[in-house]
Amino acid sequence: MSSEIEEAQDSNGTDAAQIISRTNDHSVTLGDDEIRHLNDAVCSLPSHAVKDLHSAGVCIRCIFRLFGIHDHAYFRSTLSPSVMCNILGEGDSSSSESNESELKPEVCRICLGILQFTYRDEKEMLVKRKNGDELAASIAELLRQEGHQIDGFSLEVSIPPIIFENEQAVRLYMKKKYGSEIWFQDRFSECISTKDALKFAIVNPLETILDVKSGPSSVRVRLTYTETKPSIKPSKSVDRNGGLKRRKTETNNGLDTVHVELVGNGTGCCNLSLGQGSPSSGRSSTGLAELESSECFNFPLERVNEPCHLVFVYYRAPMYFGGRYLKFSRNVSQTRWIIDDERMGEASIEEIIGGNILPMCQGESYKFHAAGREDIDVRMLGSGRPFLVEVQNARKVPSEALIKEIETRMNNLEGKLVGVKNLSLVTSHSWDLMREGEAEKQKQYCALVWISRPLEDEDLQCIASHKDLQILQRTPVRVLHRRSPLERGKMIHWMKTEQITGSSQYFLLHLCTQAGTYIKEFVHGDLGRTHPSIGSILRCRAEILQLDVTDVKMDCFLAE
Amino acid sequence: MNNEANNLEKSSARNNPTQNLDQELKEEVEGDEEEKLHELLLPDIRDLPTTPPSSVQTNFVSYFAPDFVKPGHDQYVYRHANGLCVIGLAPTHVAFKDEGGITAVDFNVGKSDRSGIKVTGKRKKNAQHFETNTALCKVCTQNDSYIVRCCVKGSLLEVNDRLIKHPELLNSSADREGYIAIIMPKPADWLKVKASLLGLEEYKKLREGS
Numbered sequence: 176m177s178s179e180i181e182e183a184q185d186s187n188g189t190d191a192a193q194i195i196s197r198t199n200d201h202s203v204t205l206g207d208d209e210i211r212h213l214n215d216a217v218c219s220l221p222s223h224a225v226k227d228l229h230s231a232g233v234c235i236r237c238i239f240r241l242f243g244i245h246d247h248a249y250f251r252s253t254l255s256p257s258v259m260c261n262i263l264g265e266g267d268s269s270s271s272e273s274n275e276s277e278l279k280p281e282v283c284r285i286c287l288g289i290l291q292f293t294y295r296d297e298k299e300m301l302v303k304r305k306n307g308d309e310l311a312a313s314i315a316e317l318l319r320q321e322g323h324q325i326d327g328f329s330l331e332v333s334i335p336p337i338i339f340e341n342e343q344a345v346r347l348y349m350k351k352k353y354g355s356e357i358w359f360q361d362r363f364s365e366c367i368s369t370k371d372a373l374k375f376a377i378v379n380p381l382e383t384i385l386d387v388k389s390g391p392s393s394v395r396v397r398l399t400y401t402e403t404k405p406s407i408k409p410s411k412s413v414d415r416n417g418g419l420k421r422r423k424t425e426t427n428n429g430l431d432t433v434h435v436e437l438v439g440n441g442t443g444c445c446n447l448s449l450g451q452g453s454p455s456s457g458r459s460s461t462g463l464a465e466l467e468s469s470e471c472f473n474f475p476l477e478r479v480n481e482p483c484h485l486v487f488v489y490y491r492a493p494m495y496f497g498g499r500y501l502k503f504s505r506n507v508s509q510t511r512w513i514i515d516d517e518r519m520g521e522a523s524i525e526e527i528i529g530g531n532i533l534p535m536c537q538g539e540s541y542k543f544h545a546a547g548r549e550d551i552d553v554r555m556l557g558s559g560r561p562f563l564v565e566v567q568n569a570r571k572v573p574s575e576a577l578i579k580e581i582e583t584r585m586n587n588l589e590g591k592l593v594g595v596k597n598l599s600l601v602t603s604h605s606w607d608l609m610r611e612g613e614a615e616k617q618k619q620y621c622a623l624v625w626i627s628r629p630l631e632d633e634d635l636q637c638i639a640s641h642k643d644l645q646i647l648q649r650t651p652v653r654v655l656h657r658r659s660p661l662e663r664g665k666m667i668h669w670m671k672t673e674q675i676t677g678s679s680q681y682f683l684l685h686l687c688t689q690a691g692t693y694i695k696e697f698v699h700g701d702l703g704r705t706h707p708s709i710g711s712i713l714r715c716r717a718e719i720l721q722l723d724v725t726d727v728k729m730d731c732f733l734a735e
Numbered sequence: 736m737n738n739e740a741n742n743l744e745k746s747s748a749r750n751n752p753t754q755n756l757d758q759e760l761k762e763e764v765e766g767d768e769e770e771k772l773h774e775l776l777l778p779d780i781r782d783l784p785t786t787p788p789s790s791v792q793t794n795f796v797s798y799f800a801p802d803f804v805k806p807g808h809d810q811y812v813y814r815h816a817n818g819l820c821v822i823g824l825a826p827t828h829v830a831f832k833d834e835g836g837i838t839a840v841d842f843n844v845g846k847s848d849r850s851g852i853k854v855t856g857k858r859k860k861n862a863q864h865f866e867t868n869t870a871l872c873k874v875c876t877q878n879d880s881y882i883v884r885c886c887v888k889g890s891l892l893e894v895n896d897r898l899i900k901h902p903e904l905l906n907s908s909a910d911r912e913g914y915i916a917i918i919m920p921k922p923a924d925w926l927k928v929k930a931s932l933l934g935l936e937e938y939k940k941l942r943e944g945s
Contacts, residue, residue, distance in 0.1 A: 503775075554775075556772055556775055556776075557772055621776045623778055625783075625786075625787050649893075652794075652815055652819055652821065652917065653794060653815060653816075653817060654817075655817075655819055655892065655893075655917065656815075656817040656818055656819055656919065657817075657857060658857060659855060659856050659857055660854050660855070660859070660892060660893060675777070675778070675780065676780075677780045678780050678783065681778075681780070681783055683776060683777070695790075699789075699790040700911075700912070701790075702791075702821065702895075702911055702912055702914050703895070703897060703904070703911065703912035703914075716789070716911075718787055718788075718789055718790055719790070720778075720783070720787055721778065723775070723776060725772065725776070
């Protein structure tokens with residue numbers, strides 16, 4: 176029998192077509208050798224079983240995978256009519272050209288068109304691709320349109336569970352009918368899953384078109400197939416009570432479609448162990464032995480009029496930027512703060528930093544995290560406070576130079592409200608680094624304090640003498656409305672007074688405290704609810720006018 | 736062992752002049768940064784008021800309830816921006832006129848001991864809901880005793896139990912450490928009671944010459 180090598184069909188992406196015709200290894204149509212191999216493989220299949228399956232509405236690629244044929248090329252390439260004839264056997268009146276043309280009208284009853292590269296797109300258009308390369312080209316085109324810059328990708332496929340159920344039903348039928356035949360044990364015990372077969376078909380062409388390798392990557396290409404009309408979902412286990420299941424009919428945009436369902440033939444319960452142990456590796460090893468336990472089976476499968484809906488999604492796992500920020504303004508909050516439609520403060524660190532990082536990597540949205548926070552009227556000085564910006568679905572990975580540029584831009588904003596240091600791309604591990612030991616970290620502050628009597632030398636010594644001073648703080652009145660009323664023990668590690676020339680009642684108080692200490696309340700005493708306080712130590716009234724954070728003692732995001 | 740390490744370090748520093756220089760540069764940069772930081776921290780005295788407002792004045796709005804229920808029973812209500820109200824004795828309260836001032840405070844009034852309530856959690860579970868004239872505590876002087884009331888309808892979050900051991904706080908600083916209780920009113924309840932309270936200026940005028 177002659178083998179015809181067909182021209183590579185025109186696909187949508189002209190680039191794709193060019194690349195395909197150039198590569199010899201992964202030709203769209205089978206080369207002579209491959210056709211020979213395929214013929215050999217096919218000849219070894221029991222033709223009566225193959226025809227049986229075919230007339231039951233199972234597509235060729237599903238037949239291949241049911242028989243455990245795992246050569247990627249068979250899944251990827253166009254199966255030309257002559258090749259199909261060969262597979263199905265000549266002289267079979269039911270397999271005349273008109274029925275077995277490549278563009279089969281009938282949707283596979285197991286894979287619902289997935290392995291026939293037929294689907295409904297988001298605009299409800301029926302799409303039929305001839306081979307894996309064409310499908311890959313459609314996917315690649317989408318990525319190109321969205322302007323993604325990638326250096327690798329991870330392919331994810333999601334298919335409706337009913338496909339596996341259908342497959343099980345077919346396998347069970349085969350076992351019942353052909354279980355005793357010689358070839359059955361050898362040829363029919365291992366089945367390749369639909370997902371894997373689809374991946375076989377498109378991974379290599381995708382790699383070629385995108386010019387990157389597939390594998391674990393933060394870039395995810397996701398194909399989600401959904402049934403066009405959902406059937407009843409016995410997803411975990413079928414109703415054990417037996418009897419017929421009620422149909423759920425839905426009219427879907429007026430499409431008169433018949434939904435695929437498992438039709439009980441009324442002889443009792445169906446107890447296929449479904450949805451378990453679907454392995455992600457090559458072969459489905461759900462033993463046929465498990466199928467023994469069911470008393471009835473759901474064969475023949477109903478005709479399928481509608482292939483699945485396919486949605487392509489490309490997304491990148493979140494990208495993380497770490498660094499340290501300084502806050503020079505007493506009118507800038509850390510995070511966006513809006514009350515009754517009015518913004519508190521003139522800006523926020525979160526919006527300044529996030530708002531500059533987001534466009535740099537063309538992301539969709541961002542989340543701002545910081546290691547602790549300071550009040551809006553408190554400046555953050557010194558080495559700065561560690562922060563993390565998480566960017567969702569970035570389109571491009573910014574270069575070091577670009578990152579540096581953005582950092583400089585933020586540091587030179589009008590009003591010099593904010594400073595950013597050590598901005599760089601970091602891994603998600605940094606999240607843990609930042610949170611780790613947060614409660615143990617010490618913080619250093621400088622407070623401008625006023626007392627109700629002149630400062631004396633004794634006072635300076637007195638204050639400096641307190642090392643690791645234990646204080647008890649009741650939840651400050653200013654946060655008591657939203658926090659639990661508790662008494663928290665905190666430690667003031669050291670204190671140092673700095674006199675201010677020209678003033679006897681004002682001074683600078685430098686102190687280093689345990690994380691979580693309320694400094695303002697430690698100075699003014701919060702109506703006596705923080706004890707001891709500066710006021711109680713100096714035995715006078717003490718007030719705090721200004722507060723600055725001068726050091727957040729943490730190891731992360733420091734300069735290299 | 737340590738000495739050896741030190742000596743090694745020193746000799747390597749000597750042999751490696753660039754390392755020395757790097758170290759010096761680093762320290763210089765650090766010193767510079769510290770100086771810059773210090774500059775930021777130092778205030779300009781000219782901007783500072785001789786007497787700054789107190790934390791109470793800055794963080795609360797003061798209201799007064801003169802002659803609350805009984806004549807001479809003047810109380811204050813400090814309302815924070817977050818809605819919480821601190822209740823206490825105003826300076827013109829009749830109790831302060833007694834010789835010796837206040838000698839004892841007892842929270843065991845009404846149906847329960849107010850100092851025994853434990854309010855927990857963000858939602859303030861177990862907080863008792865009191866009316867404006869519910870008794871909070873009794874303050875005693877040498878010869879008399881006076882009931883202090885809520886003034887504001889709401890949940891009682893806290894009483895100042897320090898007053899039990901240190902009633903003298905009322906004599907020295909009734910407007911701060913001598914506060915009586917903290918109450919959380921519902922917004923609607925606050926609006927109702929606010930109408931009957933006096934602001935600071937009005938109160939001062941009322942009690943002029945007291």
